[in-house]
Amino acid sequence: MAAMLQSVRVASASFHLPDQCSKLPAFSVCSLPVIRSERSSSLDPIHGTRSTRKVITKAVAAQAENPAAAASKPGHELLLFEALREGLEEEMDRDPRVCVMGEDVGHYGGSYKVTKGLAEKYGDLRVLDTPIAENSFTGMAVGAAMTGLRPIVEGMNMGFLLLAFNQISDNCGMLHYTSGGQFTIPTVIRGPGGVGRQLGAEHSQRLESYFQSIPGIQMVACSTPYNAKGLMKAAIRSENPVVLFEHVLLYNLKERIPDEEYVLSLEEAEMVRPGEHVTILTYSRMRYHVMQAAKTLVNKGYDPEVIDIRSLKPFDLYTIGNSVKKTHRVLIVEECMRTGGIGASLTAAINENFHDYLDAPIVCLSSQDVPTPYAGTLEEWTVVQPAQIVAAVEQLCR
Amino acid sequence: MACSAAAKILHNPLLISSSRSAEKSDSCCKILGPSSFLGSTSLSKKLVSVNKGVSRASRRSANVVAVSSDVVKEKKLKSNSAAPSLLITKEEGLVLYEDMILGRVFEDMCAQMYYRGKMFGFVHLYNGQEAVSTGFIKLLKKEDCVVSTYRDHVHALSKGVPAREVMSELFGKTTGCCRGQGGSMHMFSKEHNVLGGFAFIGEGIPVATGAAFTSKYKREVLKEDCDEVTLAFFGDGTCNNGQFFECLNMAALWKLPIVFVVENNLWAIGMSHLRATSDPQIWKKGPAFGMPGVHVDGMDVLKVREVANEAIARARRGEGPTLVECETYRFRGHSLADPDELRDPAEKAHYATRDPITALKKYILENNLASEAELKAIEKKIDEVVEDAVEFADESPVPARSQLLENVFADPRGFGIGPDGKYRCEDPKFTEGTAQV
Numbered sequence: 001m002a003a004m005l006q007s008v009r010v011a012s013a014s015f016h017l018p019d020q021c022s023k024l025p026a027f028s029v030c031s032l033p034v035i036r037s038e039r040s041s042s043l044d045p046i047h048g049t050r051s052t053r054k055v056i057t058k059a060v061a062a063q064a065e066n067p068a069a070a071a072s073k074p075g076h077e078l079l080l081f082e083a084l085r086e087g088l089e090e091e092m093d094r095d096p097r098v099c100v101m102g103e104d105v106g107h108y109g110g111s112y113k114v115t116k117g118l119a120e121k122y123g124d125l126r127v128l129d130t131p132i133a134e135n136s137f138t139g140m141a142v143g144a145a146m147t148g149l150r151p152i153v154e155g156m157n158m159g160f161l162l163l164a165f166n167q168i169s170d171n172c173g174m175l176h177y178t179s180g181g182q183f184t185i186p187t188v189i190r191g192p193g194g195v196g197r198q199l200g201a202e203h204s205q206r207l208e209s210y211f212q213s214i215p216g217i218q219m220v221a222c223s224t225p226y227n228a229k230g231l232m233k234a235a236i237r238s239e240n241p242v243v244l245f246e247h248v249l250l251y252n253l254k255e256r257i258p259d260e261e262y263v264l265s266l267e268e269a270e271m272v273r274p275g276e277h278v279t280i281l282t283y284s285r286m287r288y289h290v291m292q293a294a295k296t297l298v299n300k301g302y303d304p305e306v307i308d309i310r311s312l313k314p315f316d317l318y319t320i321g322n323s324v325k326k327t328h329r330v331l332i333v334e335e336c337m338r339t340g341g342i343g344a345s346l347t348a349a350i351n352e353n354f355h356d357y358l359d360a361p362i363v364c365l366s367s368q369d370v371p372t373p374y375a376g377t378l379e380e381w382t383v384v385q386p387a388q389i390v391a392a393v394e395q396l397c398r
Numbered sequence: 399m400a401c402s403a404a405a406k407i408l409h410n411p412l413l414i415s416s417s418r419s420a421e422k423s424d425s426c427c428k429i430l431g432p433s434s435f436l437g438s439t440s441l442s443k444k445l446v447s448v449n450k451g452v453s454r455a456s457r458r459s460a461n462v463v464a465v466s467s468d469v470v471k472e473k474k475l476k477s478n479s480a481a482p483s484l485l486i487t488k489e490e491g492l493v494l495y496e497d498m499i500l501g502r503v504f505e506d507m508c509a510q511m512y513y514r515g516k517m518f519g520f521v522h523l524y525n526g527q528e529a530v531s532t533g534f535i536k537l538l539k540k541e542d543c544v545v546s547t548y549r550d551h552v553h554a555l556s557k558g559v560p561a562r563e564v565m566s567e568l569f570g571k572t573t574g575c576c577r578g579q580g581g582s583m584h585m586f587s588k589e590h591n592v593l594g595g596f597a598f599i600g601e602g603i604p605v606a607t608g609a610a611f612t613s614k615y616k617r618e619v620l621k622e623d624c625d626e627v628t629l630a631f632f633g634d635g636t637c638n639n640g641q642f643f644e645c646l647n648m649a650a651l652w653k654l655p656i657v658f659v660v661e662n663n664l665w666a667i668g669m670s671h672l673r674a675t676s677d678p679q680i681w682k683k684g685p686a687f688g689m690p691g692v693h694v695d696g697m698d699v700l701k702v703r704e705v706a707n708e709a710i711a712r713a714r715r716g717e718g719p720t721l722v723e724c725e726t727y728r729f730r731g732h733s734l735a736d737p738d739e740l741r742d743p744a745e746k747a748h749y750a751t752r753d754p755i756t757a758l759k760k761y762i763l764e765n766n767l768a769s770e771a772e773l774k775a776i777e778k779k780i781d782e783v784v785e786d787a788v789e790f791a792d793e794s795p796v797p798a799r800s801q802l803l804e805n806v807f808a809d810p811r812g813f814g815i816g817p818d819g820k821y822r823c824e825d826p827k828f829t830e831g832t833a834q835v
Contacts, residue, residue, distance in 0.1 A: 096620055125619050131651070136604040136644035143608020146593055147543065149615060170601060175594065179586035180577035181805035183593070218812045239808035267814050267821070314814025314822070321817040353817050 073259040081251040083225035084114045087232035088152070090261065092122060095150065098236055101128040101137055102154030102191075111156050112192055112251050138164035138189070142171040146183040150236060158193030158245065159205040172241040173216035188235040190244035194285055194335055195372050195383050197249065204372035204379075208245055209341040212313050219312040220266055221245040221284040225255040227310060230264030238266060245312070247285045269316035275305030278393055279323040281346060282333040283309050286384060290333050293389035302393060312342050320346075321354055328359040329396050333384055338366040363392050484765055485700045491758070491767045492776065494699055497536055498528040498755050499780045501552035504561060505730075507784050508551065508568060512734045516792070517568045521582045524552040526697075526729035529754035530661050531556045533702030534629055537710055543591040543628040545606035548583035549661075549728075550595045553631060558590040565787040571794035578797045579805065599632065600639035603658070606630035607645045610656035610719075617716075627655040627713040635666035637680045643687075646721065650688040653718035657709045658684075660723040661696065667732040668740045684721030696724030697752040700761065727752075799831035 078086065092098045099122075100115055106129035109116030119127040130137040134155065141151040155161040161168065172185055195204040208219055218240050222228035228246070235242040272287065273294060282290045287308050294304050305323050309315065324330055330350055332343040343364040350362055365384045372382050486494065505523040512521055524531065527549075535544060535556035546553040554564055559575055567574025568582055576586050576595075584595035593609055596602035609628040616624040636642050637660060649656050660680050664671045672678050684691025690712075694705045702724060709720035727749035731738030762768050803823075807813065810823035822828060 099615065099619075123619065125615060131644070131647055133640075133644035133648065136607070136641050136648060139601070139604020139641065140608035140611055140645075140648065143545075143593065143605035143610075144612045144615070145608070146605065147609045147612040149612050166598065166601060167604060170596075170598060171605060175586075176808050177805045178576060178580040178584040179588075179594070180575065180579045181808075182576070182586050182588040184808040186808070216806055216812075218807075238812075240812045267811055311814065314812065316815050317817045318815045318819040 075256045075258050077254055077256045078225060079251065080222075080225045080228050080246075080253045080255075081112055081114050083229040083255075083257060084222075084232050084246070085116065085118070087229035088115065088236075089118065089121075091233055091236040092118070092126070095236075097148060098150045098152065099126045099128065099144075100152045100154060101130050101141055103130055103132055103156045105129060105154050110154065112246075112248075114246075114251075115154070134160050134163040135165075135167055139167040139171060141187050141189075142167060142175065142185055145185045145187045145241075146175070150186050152188040152190060152236065155189065155191030157203050157205075157248075158191045158207045159202055161189065161191065161207060162205075162210070164189075165210070168211065168217070168241075168243075169214045173214040176240075177216060184239050185241045186236075186239050187241045188232075188238075188244055189241070190232075190235070190246060192246045192248040192251070194245075194247040194249065195367070195379065198374055198376055198379055199248070199372075200374050201371035206336045206341075206367070208243075208312050209336045209344075211243055212342060212345060217241045217243055218266055218314070219243045219245065220310055221247075221312055223247070223250060223284050223287045223308055223310070225253060226257045227264060227270060227308075229257060230262055231266065231310070233263045234266045237263065242266065245284060249285055250288075267311050267314060267316055269319040270308040270310050271305075271319065272308050273304065273306040275303040275327070277303045277327060277397055278305065278329040278331055279320070279327045280304050280306045280331045280333060280389070280393070281309050281320060282306065283312060283342070284335060286333045286335050289384060289386050290389055293386035293393070296386065296390050297393055300390075300394075302397060304393060309346070315346060315349055317349065317353055320350065324350060324354045325357045328357055330358065330362045331389070331392055331396055332362065332364040332366075333389055334364070334366050335383055336366055337369045338364075339369050341366050360396055363396055365389065365392055484767070485704065486767070488767045491762045492772070493536060494532050494703070495755075495758055495762065495768075495773060496776045496780065497532040497556055498699065498758065499777055500555055500561065500783065501528040501531060502755060503777075503780050503784050504551060504555060504564070504787075507565075507788060509730070509734060511565075511568070511788065517570070517582070519581060520548065521568070521734045522549040522732065523730045523734065524549055524728070526749065526753070527661055527663060527726045528552060529699035529702050529758075530631070530659065530696050530724045530726055533699045534631075534657070534659060534706040534710075537703065537706055538627070538629070541591060541626045543593050543606070543609040543626065544631070545593045545602040545609065545628065546585070546595060546631045547599060547602060547633065547636070548595070548597050549633075550583065550585045550592075550631075554585040554587065554590075554592050554595075557587070557592050559585065559587045559592060561783050561787040562790040563587075565784075565791040566794050569791040569794070570796065571791055572797040572801065573790070573794040577801065577805070579801075593628075599636040600641035603630050603632060603636070603641050603645045606656060607649055607654060610649065610654035610713075611652070613655050614652065625655070625714045625716075627657065627710055629657050629659055629710075631659045631661060633666070634660060634662040634664065634671040634680065635669065635674065636660075637662075637683065638675055643683075646683065646687040646689070646719070649719040653716065655713035655716065656719045657706070657713055658719060658721045659706075660721070661726055662723055663726050663728045664745075665728070665732070665741060667736060670740075679723075681721060681723040687721075689719045689721055691721045691723070693723045693725065696726030697749065697754045697757065699754050699758050729753075800829050802831035803828055 104111055105115040106119035106124055106127045115127060138153050141153045144151050168189065172187060175183055175185055193205060193207055211219060220231050220242060222231045231244060235244050280290050290306055294306060297304050305327055307319060307323055332346055334341060334343045336342050343366050347362045347364050365388060368382050370382055373379055501524060505525050508521060508523060511517050531552045544553055544557050551564055555561060563575040564585060567576055567578060567580060567585065570578045572578050576584060580586060580595060583597045586592055586594050593605055594602055606628045613624055613626040616622040662671065662680060681691035681693040692705055695701050705722055709722055712720055759773060763770065811821050813822040816822050816825065
């Protein structure tokens with residue numbers, strides 16, 4: 001576990017996922033298929049370039065196809081923050097109305113380097129360094145979106161966006177409705193959140209639970225360079241206001257992603273590891289704790305199905321439902337607080353929709369309802385650790 | 399007391415050399431105590447103050463000056479003592495008159511309809527403040543944007559939203575400008591570029607700043623020929639709010655084409671401006687951020703129009719924002735639910751004598767711009783327009799249940815994917831408004 005934690009440290013060298021691949025034949029982050037079942041296409045969702053495939057419902061050992069191999073070009077390796085930048089840059093090239101606003105996004109290149117080099121390329125107006133006034137510059141983004149631009153607001157840390165709650169809730173979320181559909185607000189609000197490495201309580205917040213009730217916004221969380229780029233592009237192209245949650249500790253993940261352009265669906269979940277015994281639903285950084293626990297579980301003879309829900313609002317009840325119908329046991333692992341978190345909503349949604357398929361009550365592992373302490377040991381106990389996940393699965397599958 | 403430099407100050411506030419303004423500052427300065435704000439006659443002697451505080455190194459705001467339009471008027475009268483030139487033509491006069499009458503009659507009708515149970519909730523009426531709305535908005539093009547607060551009916555009407563649509567919206571009918579989904583405090587019109595209608599004070603100012611940002615972006619990034627300006631209307635209470643100051647800073651910093659119009663009617667709900675504000679002279683807060691701050695008599699539509707003209711022209715030329723404080727008064731309570739018991743009857747009586755419509759009518763008749771009959775005809779026409787609006791709203795249908803879930807998302811796929819694999823919005827119950835989302 002210590003090695004695992006070491007390797008996801010922000011400042012350290014990149015985390016090489018392929019090392020994990022060799023141990024778990026069925027789990028291969030570098031070969032994420034775009035799970036896309038055959039949906040009715042009366043609408044025209046934004047599709048990636050690869051063809052549609054059915055959800056993998058079969059057993060464990062199926063080696064997921066390597067999309068990099070399937071594609072004609074070899075793909076390129078990059079870190080997650082670079083993947084975000086790549087997606088951002090491609091969209092800014094594609095549409096001149098796309099612009100970025102935030103603190104230190106321009107000359108400084110972004111506090112996590114997501115916008116590095118963009119101000120030099122696109123100018124100070126398109127990559128706007130704002131004064132420290134979150135509520136106002138978020139509102140400014142709303143006004144700009146209403147009048148034709150497509151702004152991306154960066155919260156230097158998602159926690160700072162609490163100051164912008166007025167604008168995010170009342171204006172971003174509601175104006176399309178209160179204007180009777182006259183104005184669209186195609187903004188993307190993004191930034192790093194989550195519990196980091198001893199950053200203290202206020203820099204370690206998980207705002208997905210605070211924002212989830214706001215009607216009119218969508219929320220997605222990225223967890224790999226592949227889905228980071230795809231979700232960034234999808235969020236920018238969406239006509240809805242989207243909040244994209246990144247995680248402070250995941251920016252240096254390395255992965256090989258396709259050279260061809262691709263856009264992911266904002267509303268779909270991602271099948272990380274198909275399995276039979278239990279459905280583990282997770283998102284963002286906890287995905288890696290889950291996969292760490294999955295290694296142990298496989299050694300102990302369990303076969304967990306791991307789904308990265310990705311879309312925090314709305315939930316992809318199709319992917320989740322199919323999984324529940326197969327395994328009959330659900331474990332939710334999240335970094336949100338226990339009270340009113342994403343897990344709480346997910347538990348309710350699954351109970352409501354799939355009650356008959358459950359053989360056991362849903363177990364939800366969340367962070368403790370405490371302000372994240374500074375001390376390293378306390379911080380470790382605040383979030384869910386792989387050992388707890390293993391114990392929960394063993395309990396669930398008894 | 400009127401400085402010969404005053405006229406220049408108004409038109410080119412940033413080009414005065416510091417020496418000239420320093421020379422004038424002592425003679426021009428007159429500090430008004432708070433009591434003079436309550437409509438006393440001493441207000442007619444306006445104050446002029448010069449900001450020399452910024453160092454020479456700062457190019458931006460070295461010579462920002464705050465001015466009152468009264469100084470300009472006095473100066474003009476002095477220089478053209480023989481024949482004072484008229485401020486408006488006949489056509490303009492009639493347009494202004496009609497707009498103000500529309501605002502007044504419409505709001506009076508709203509009060510009637512409210513007490514008859516046709517509209518509900520919080521309704522904030524604009525009676526008495528018409529000069530500000532008419533004075534500013536009638537100078538705008540259709541592409542210019544207006545952002546308001548909850549006291550937004552008349553701003554929408556002045557900008558061109560048909561009375562029928564506003565009345566329907568107030569009645570909560572589906573033919574309203576926001577399909578009945580917004581209500582009194584959320585008037586929006588994409589066609590006429592009315593960007594709301596906001597219930598929380600200060601909330602709309604960043605939105606207005608964003609609209610102005612788009613205008614600058616179109617010009618400088620998209621290389622379009624764009625000189626659209628945005629007007630942000632808000633009250634005295636808002637001027638103590640953080641968003642106000644944050645936006646003054648950003649607008650001045652980036653020289654956004656926006657005019658911040660303060661409708662200082664001296665009262666929030668029951669909170670007097672003087673009890674809530676350390677320095678009640680709001681126009682002064684402009685120069686602190688590097689933009690001109692102007693105080694104007696908001697009960698006089700011609701004075702407002704003159705100041706507005708310059709402020710809007712400044713913004714169009716790319717010279718940046720202006721803060722205009724309009725001293726005005728609302729004849730009714732804060733909203734129709736407000737018993738309005740706190741305000742001094744003497745104060746109300748004083749402002750009633752300064753009714754902007756009466757003042758304009760007097761100006762028009764005295765200067766023979768139009769006859770009494772023509773004005774009466776306008777009043778009759780407006781009566782008919784408003785009656786028609788009520789009739790239209792009455793006969794319009796209420797929203798069907800199917801409208802409930804529409805417009806929550808521009809892209810309804812945002813409701814997500816249901817257990818059956820289909821997007822929720824494809825569920826037939828969705829269009830009936832009964833789907834579970």
